[in-house]
Amino acid sequence: MEIPKRNQGMYGNVPQPIRIDGAGGIDNGPRDIMRDIENPNMLVPPITDSGLLPNMRFSFSDTSMTLSHGGWSxxxxxRELPIATTLAGVNMSLTPGGVRELHWHQQAEWSYMLLGRARITSVDQNGRNFIADVGPGDLWYFPPGIPHSIQGLEEGCEFLLVFDDGTFSDLNTLSIxxxxxxxxxxxxxxxxxxxxxxxxxIPSEQLYIYQDNVPGPLESQQVQSPYGTIPQSFTHHLLSQPPIKTPGGSVRIVDSSNFPISKNIAAALVEIEPGAMRELHWHPNNDEWQYYLTGQGRMTVFTGNGTARxxxxxxxxxxxxxxxxxHYIQNTGNQTLWFLEIFKSDRFVDVSLNQWMALTPRDLVRNNLHVGPELLDYLRKEKWPVVKYPGFSYYPKNTN
Structure with a gap:
């Protein structure tokens, strides 16, 4: 049966593993159709995919919830994503007044506030304390071994925690x-x-998260230390930071250069508009751990020796x-794609394929790739982390 091009990869309303050239066939067996709809590029991989690569995607929706009076995590x-050895992530929510109890970690903790507001407290090894309120788009960072707490304010809160050890579990931390x-x-x-x-x-076991009253104004909870306050802030207002704007989106980079306390974790908040993409690039300092905030996208990873997925x-x-x-990331939806790129490093660094080619002798690039002026004349010496050109868009599902 010929599959119409507009329904390429579809049979009725059911996606099928069929390419436009007829490769593949109908799958009438038991299957999770909703999962296939969400993963069109796994059902019908691009013809440029080749070889075997491990899984590089896992959803928080497929994890087990820990439910407590006062919130969840x-x-x-x-365990869930075996390739992710450098970093681990925790998604946590606290009710109004809910407390992630006084505790500390053997790992560094980096956090991005997703929703609501929270109050964080900490004391360093010199007896200097830090008490602050954080809201959407704010970050905090606690070095390894530094004790701290988190409490939801009037509207409660939800946040992402990232730790610089892929084997980390938040349930195995050191709690008071x-x-x-x-x-x-x-x-x-x-x-x-x-x-x-x-x-x-006193409690007979670890509380982890517990319900308390919403704390009063920040001023009412200030505690004066005889040793002063933390000299480097544990918080950073990422959304107040001017972005790097390019056609198709923006990037905000945060690392130890502008958030000095963050010695172990660097990150970028990336915005990709519909029809745009995070350019072809790589990171020469460490693995990349990503968290997708809004929208939908697709990423192809190339590892050399003819292997890509x-x-x-x-x-x-x-x-x-x-x-x-x-790798590169395309926006495959009709709304803006936002995500975080996070690294176990003190600095954010990447190498742009476009910029590398532009700053290499022209003849060398031409003869290596067998390309002409239609490409060479448009190479950019300036880096554009996100790119978009007139007429560029993500092609319809499964026209691979």
């Missing part, structure tokens, strides 16, 4: 309630110089790109 680590529960009360009494009875009602992404998905491998 879910995480993506190497857990330590108290596993320390003899006579030791607690001696440590604090108070009667044992002061610990009659394409993945589809939607809001709430995590993507991953191995160190120094080529």
């Amino acid at each position: 879910r995480e993506i680590t190497v 309630s857990d330590w108290f529960a596993h320390t003899p009360k006579e030791v607690l009494s001696a440590n604090f110089g108070v009667p044992i009875s002061a610990f009659d009602h 394409t993945f589809d992404y939607r809001a709430g998905d995590v993507g991953y790109v191995p160190f120094a491998t080529g």
Whole structure:
């Protein structure tokens, strides 16, 4: 049966693994049709895909929720996405007044606020404290071993946490309630110089997240330390940062150059308009961990030796790109695609394929690729992280 071009890859309203040239065939067996609709480039891979690459996509929707009075959390680590060895992510929500209890990690913690507002507190090894409120688009960063807490304000909050170790689990962190529960009360009494009875009602196990009252104004909770406050802010207002604007979108880069405390994690917030793409590029410093905020897109990763694979992404998905491998991300929807690129590094760096070619002797590029002035005359010496040209758009589903 001939498949009309406009329904290429479709049979009725059901997507099918068929290319426009007839390659493939009808799948009448048991299948998850909704999953195939969400992953058209896995059902019908581009003809340029080749070889075997591990999975580089996992959705928070496919993870297990930890539900508490006061909020919830879910995480993506190497258990869910084995290739993601450098970073792990936690998606967490706190109710109004909900508290992620006083705790610390052996890993660095980097966070992006998604919704609502929260209050964070911390004290460093020198007794200098930090208390601040954060809202949508704000970041915080706590170095390894620095104790802190997070509490939802009037409207509650939701945020992304990223840790610089792919094996990390937020359920295995060091919490104050857990330590108290596993320390003899006579030791607690001696440590604090108070009667044992002061610990009659301490929790018997880790609280993790608990419900409390919404705290008062920030000024009402300030605690003066005799040693002063943290010299480098633990927060950064990313959306207040002027973006790098290019045709088709924008990029905001944040690393230790403009967020000095963030020594272990660097990131970029990328905006790709419909019909635009994150240009062909790679990162020479470390693997890339991605979190998709809005919209939908597709990414092809090229690892050399004739190997490439394409993945589809939607809001709430995590993507991953191995160190120094080529890739690009296209907006495949009709709304703006926003996502975070995150690295275990103190600096954000990337190499642009276009810029590399423009700054290489013209004859060398021409003879290497067998191309002419229709390409060579349009190479850019300036880097455009996001590109869009008149007439450029993502082609309809499965016209690969």
